[in-house]
Amino acid sequence: MVAAATKHTGQQALLLRFDEIDFADEFDGIWACGSLVHVARRDLHTVFSRFSRALKPNAVIYLSFKCGDTERMEEERFFNDMNEATLGLFLVGHPELKLVHQWITEDLRNYARGYQNVLNALVRRNEISESRGEAPGRASLYRVQRESRRSQPRTPTLEADSLVWPSETPNKSQPRRSTR
Numbered sequence: 001m002v003a004a005a006t007k008h009t010g011q012q013a014l015l016l017r018f019d020e021i022d023f024a025d026e027f028d029g030i031w032a033c034g035s036l037v038h039v040a041r042r043d044l045h046t047v048f049s050r051f052s053r054a055l056k057p058n059a060v061i062y063l064s065f066k067c068g069d070t071e072r073m074e075e076e077r078f079f080n081d082m083n084e085a086t087l088g089l090f091l092v093g094h095p096e097l098k099l100v101h102q103w104i105t106e107d108l109r110n111y112a113r114g115y116q117n118v119l120n121a122l123v124r125r126n127e128i129s130e131s132r133g134e135a136p137g138r139a140s141l142y143r144v145q146r147e148s149r150r151s152q153p154r155t156p157t158l159e160a161d162s163l164v165w166p167s168e169t170p171n172k173s174q175p176r177r178s179t180r
Helices: 002-009 041-054 083-094 140-149
Strands: 027-032 055-066 069-076 077-078 098-106 117-125 157-158 160-166
Touching: 027 041, 083 098, 083 117, 117 157, 140 160
Parallel strands: 027 055
Antiparallel strands: 055 117, 069 077, 098 117, 157 160
């Protein structure tokens, strides 16, 4: 998948484990579909912190979990199930992250396991992260200079439960990275 992403985007894509994500203000969004479900709850706060640090202000994370409130093994695979309440409890520990929208869908991939619901969520990193020592309403000089070079905002907008990204011309001198 990394090779296909690199080929189709013309940008460098990386395959990383969650504990290898060590970026700051780098990404416009993170797509964590069906991957966080395999992270133990004791490690989930660390992953959320890494995601938060890696995201640019106002960037969005899509994440999904099987619905439930337990950690379990299924056919030798670990699952961390979440519901609206358990996800909310994790987000309380990350004031820099705000739940934008959550919804439940049916997992249509494998009926052999039986009917399963999936919790989907969009979470946005606050524009200014007070936990990183920035005063509300004041961005660092570096961020202001970087933002002023953009011809239009790159943060997605939410329309009808989908992400709409403004069109842009990527800067090919700086490769984009994928966290998956």
